[in-house]
C-alpha cells in the first residue's frame with residue numbers, strides 16, 4: 147500500500163509540478179487580463195489547440211455515457227475549456243510548452259455510474275487515469291492502447307466484469323495497474339507478469355488461477371492477489387519474481403498444498419502474507435534466507451511441523467503470525483520473540499507448553515495424517 151501511494155504520488159508530484167506551474171500562469175493571467183493584453187493571447191491558444199479539441203470530443207462522449215453523477219463531478223464538463231473540467235488535469239505539452247494537453251484524469255470517489263466509451267482513445271496525452279470508487283461497468287474500450295503515455299491505470303472499486311482485460315497489456319507505458327475490487331473473473335494471463343509493471347493489484351475479484359508456470363521474469367515489486375478464488379498450489383514459478391518482488395499478499399485465495407521452497411528465493415520480500423488459505427505441510431526452511439522480511443503471516447491454514455529458529459532470528463522480522471495452524475514445536479527463541487522485539491501470535495496451534503492451543507482431539511485428527519509435500523497433488527497448476 148505504502149508503495150502504491152508513493153509511486154502514485156511520484157507521478158502525481160511530477161504532474162502537479164507542471165500543473166501548479168500552469169495554475170500559476172492562469173492565476174497571473176486572471177489578475178492581469180485587463181491590463182496585459184498579450185496574456186489574453188496565450189490563454190486563447192490554451193483553449194483551442196487540436197490536442198485539447200480531441201480531448202474535448204473524448205470527454206463529451208464520455209459524459210454522454212454517464213448516467214449518474216451524484217456529486218456533480220461532470221456537471222461543469224461543458225464547452226471547450228477541458229482544462230477547467232473537474233477531475234481533468236492539463237500540463238504543458240513537452241514538445242511545445244506553449245500549448246496545454248490533458249495529462250491526468252482523476253475522478254476518484256465520484257460514485258459515477260456509466261461506461262468507458264471508445265472515444266477515450268482520443269486522450270492520447272493521458273499519463274494518469276484514476277477512477278477509484280465509482281460505478282463504471284461493462285468492459286474496457288479496445289481503443290485504450292492508443293494512450294501510449296498512460297503509466298497509471300486505477301480502475302479499483304468499480305463494476306467492471308468479464309475476463310481479465312487483455313487490452314491493458316497493450317498499454318506500452320503502463321507501470322501501475324490497479325484492478326482490485328471489481329468483478330473480473332477467469333485466469334490471469336501469463337503476459338501480465340512479463341510486462342514492465344511496478345505494481346499489480348488484482349485483489350478482490352473472482353480470478354481463478356494465479357501464476358502460470360511458464361512465465362518469464364516479472365518486474366513487479368508489489369503484487370496483491372488477495373481475496374480471489376485461485377485454488378490449487380502456489381506454483382514454484384513464483385521464483386521468477388525474485389529480482390523485484392517486495393510484497394506478496396495471497397490472503398484468502400483458496401490456496402492449498404504445501405508452500406514451495408521457491409518462496410525462499412524471493413530475497414527482496416518484506417511482506418509475505420498467505421493467511422486464511424488451506425495450506426498444509428511445513429514452513430519451508432528457505433524462508434530463513436529472507437533477510438528483509440518484516441511481516442510474515444501464515445495464520446489460519448493447516449500447516450504442521452516446527453516453527454524453525456532460522457525464521458525467528460530474521461533480523462528485520464517485526465510481526466510473525468502463525469496462529470490457527472497445527473504447528474507442534476517452536477524451536478529455540480521462537481517460543482518467545484517478545485524480547486527480540488518481534489510481535490508474534492502462536493495461538494490455536496498444537497504447542498504443548500503454550501496457552502490458548504487447540505484440543506488434543508483436534509490436533510490428533512490432523513497430525514495423524516502427515517502430509518508428504520512431494521506427493522501432494524495441486525490440480526492443474528504444476
Ligand SMILES: *[C@@H]1O[C@H](CO)[C@@H](O)[C@H](O)[C@H]1NC(C)=O
Pocket residue numbers: 216217218221
Ligand atoms: C448536483 O446538482 C444538482 C442540480 O444542479 C443539485 O440538485 C444537487 O444538489 C447537486 N449535488 C451536489 C452533491 O452538489
Ligand SMILES: *[C@@H]1O[C@H](CO)[C@@H](O)[C@H](O)[C@H]1NC(C)=O
Pocket residue numbers: 176193227230
Ligand atoms: C477557467 O477557470 C478559470 C479559473 O477559475 C477562469 O478564470 C476561466 O475563465 C475559466 N475559463 C473558461 C474558458 O471558462
Ligand SMILES: *[C@@H]1O[C@H](CO)[C@@H](O)[C@H](O)[C@H]1NC(C)=O
Pocket residue numbers: 241
Ligand atoms: C515530440 O518530439 C519528438 C522529437 O522531436 C518526436 O519524436 C515525437 O513524436 C513528438 N511527439 C509528439 C506527440 O508529437
Ligand SMILES: *[C@@H]1O[C@H](CO)[C@@H](O)[C@H](O)[C@H]1NC(C)=O
Pocket residue numbers: 264265266267268269270289292
Ligand atoms: C489515437 O490518437 C490519435 C492522436 O494521437 C488520434 O488522432 C486517433 O484518432 C486516436 N485513435 C483512436 C482510435 O482513438
Ligand SMILES: *[C@@H]1O[C@H](CO)[C@@H](O)[C@H](O)[C@H]1NC(C)=O
Pocket residue numbers: 375376377378400402525
Ligand atoms: C477452492 O479450490 C478448490 C480447488 O483447489 C476447488 O475445488 C474449490 O471449489 C474452491 N473453493 C471454493 C470456495 O470455491
Ligand SMILES: *[C@@H]1O[C@H](CO)[C@@H](O)[C@H](O)[C@H]1NC(C)=O
Pocket residue numbers: 443465466467489
Ligand atoms: C501483526 O500482524 C497481524 C496479521 O497481519 C495483524 O493482525 C496485527 O495487527 C499485527 N500486529 C502489529 C502490532 O502490527
Ligand SMILES: *[C@@H]1O[C@H](CO)[C@@H](O)[C@H](O)[C@H]1NC(C)=O
Pocket residue numbers: 482483484485
Ligand atoms: C516473553 O518474554 C517477555 C520478556 O522478554 C516476558 O515479559 C513475557 O512474559 C514472556 N512471554 C511468555 C509467554 O513467556
